[in-house]
Amino acid sequence: MDSLNSTIRRTQSLNYSAAIPPNPQASLSGYFERQASFWPVRRWLVLKGSTLEYHHSRKADPHWSVDLRECEVAAGRRARELVIKRPNHKPLSLLAPSLSDLKLWFTELKRVSDNITQFYHIAAQVSHIDDWPIFLGYDKATDDQVGIITQPKATLPDHML
Helix, strand or coil, X not given: CHHHHHHCCCCCCCCHHHHCCCCCCCEEEEEEXXXXXXXXXXXXXXXXXXXXXEECCCCCCEEEEEEHHHCEEEECCCCCEEEEECCCCCCEEEEXXXXXXXXXXXXXXXXXXXXXXXXXEEEEEEEEECCEEEEEEEEXXXXXXXXXXXXXXXXXXXXXX
């Protein structure tokens, strides 16, 4: 890996939300439950393109919004649980009304996520960090050599499929 370090251009973490146009066709909305205190509360989620909005009620203005291309989305430990890990925030755990709703949301979240192959030619795997492989790649625009660390996207555990 040391010889590779000298040939790979070191860059800041890429901000894909600035480079990849949002998907205007993606649209989904619905209620999820959030354990805010002792009692669960219903929250309205709206997916517009690659932006997820979190509302306190269906008619309320968004409490916050986030570009999903900058987040990690995963299934939680509980049935119907969706976990959204936003940059610089604690993970947000939400429960879908049904397993079929959870599957629908995961399908949409995967569809709007970015695709690194739009920007890079990916060559051979050269190393790994924990379970994340590191690939040698080439920037399509500049033909510069880069190192690419990949991590898994949102997936449902087998018992939820």
